[in-house]
Amino acid sequence: MSLLNSLLNAVRKKDPFELLIEPYIDHLYRLAFRYTNDQDLSEDLLQDFLVKLYPKYEYIKTIENLRPWLAKSLYNLFIDQIRKNNNDPVNNSEKEDALASFVAESPSIETLINNEQICNKMAEAVSCLSEEHRTLVSLHDIEGYTLVELTEFFNTPIGTLKSRLHRARNKIKESLILMEPFSE
Numbered sequence: 656m657s658l659l660n661s662l663l664n665a666v667r668k669k670d671p672f673e674l675l676i677e678p679y680i681d682h683l684y685r686l687a688f689r690y691t692n693d694q695d696l697s698e699d700l701l702q703d704f705l706v707k708l709y710p711k712y713e714y715i716k717t718i719e720n721l722r723p724w725l726a727k728s729l730y731n732l733f734i735d736q737i738r739k740n741n742n743d744p745v746n747n748s749e750k751e752d753a754l755a756s757f758v759a760e761s762p763s764i765e766t767l768i769n770n771e772q773i774c775n776k777m778a779e780a781v782s783c784l785s786e787e788h789r790t791l792v793s794l795h796d797i798e799g800y801t802l803v804e805l806t807e808f809f810n811t812p813i814g815t816l817k818s819r820l821h822r823a824r825n826k827i828k829e830s831l832i833l834m835e836p837f838s839e
Contacts, residue, residue, distance in 0.1 A: 672712045690733045704729050723804040780830035788823035
């Protein structure tokens, strides 16, 4: 009986890395899905990310504000994978899919706006933004990151982020104004 209890206790104990990362897994998956817009690709991205993080556990546990650090690291891995695919002529269609999916509309926008036309127009307007502006709008307006958290993420002063966010929103607004009126 003692052997059975010791085996059960060993199975029940979680790895310290898992305990540290587990509260952020859902958030990281949502970010990965937003970047790839594909369930399989987002799971692969998250798995690759966790595999790279695991050996760095000692460093990771010393990070004071882990959520933005994890988000930035996941984003960097995503960009690295896109760059790798850009250099691989075999994966041209995958490259285009990954870049197009990065701009895809957010499920949270769909829940707030039931009108499919508005969602399509909004996604089209967001797609006109630069990659940096798309990421900033996505993280701040959709994911709910504060500007203070985003200063760590982008390694940019808060005033610069405010002006970039303002410019990005204005570009979205201008794009929506220039589009055809919504049909009712």
